[in-house]
Amino acid sequence: MRSNDLPAGPAGAAVGGESDAGVYARLAPELIRFAVSIVGPSDAEDLVGAAVLKAISAPRWDRIANKRAYLYRVMLNEARSWHRGRRRRLEREHRVIGRDAVEPERSDPSVLAAVRSLTVRQRAVIHLVYWADLPPPEVADLLDTSLRTIERELHAAKARLKDLLS
Numbered sequence: 001m002r003s004n005d006l007p008a009g010p011a012g013a014a015v016g017g018e019s020d021a022g023v024y025a026r027l028a029p030e031l032i033r034f035a036v037s038i039v040g041p042s043d044a045e046d047l048v049g050a051a052v053l054k055a056i057s058a059p060r061w062d063r064i065a066n067k068r069a070y071l072y073r074v075m076l077n078e079a080r081s082w083h084r085g086r087r088r089r090l091e092r093e094h095r096v097i098g099r100d101a102v103e104p105e106r107s108d109p110s111v112l113a114a115v116r117s118l119t120v121r122q123r124a125v126i127h128l129v130y131w132a133d134l135p136p137p138e139v140a141d142l143l144d145t146s147l148r149t150i151e152r153e154l155h156a157a158k159a160r161l162k163d164l165l166s
Helices: 020-039 044-057 067-097 110-116 120-131 136-142 147-165
Strands: none
Touching: 020 044, 020 067, 020 120, 044 067, 067 120, 067 136, 110 147, 120 136, 120 147, 136 147
């Protein structure tokens, strides 16, 4: 049994010797790194906080065997919501004040711009495979999806980056 596949117990109670606080303390650094890659450094801690709160507030939290994978999936879903909300907010702002009144964004380096053009899921897969150095089967397990989906997202992300950076 892996350390992240501890048997479930009552919410907040020690589970296999590890409380919810212990789970958070152990996983927070990797969750923050993951969040930085999918929403950026300025919103990463907020994303982690919102995702952890949502996860441990879920009625089924105490029955989840792989809390690490569950937290990654909740973070990915929260990031998608964050991106949708941000896009809608920017569209509203542009409609209200008009394009001429908005300061242009500073130019980003080409690599950052290329990575930002990827979908949230593609950024998540790129982060987990290349920065977290996880094999695709483990990424599929963390994101609760098929290995084929991870391979397809990885291939699409690499092709997109190659097109943009060539």
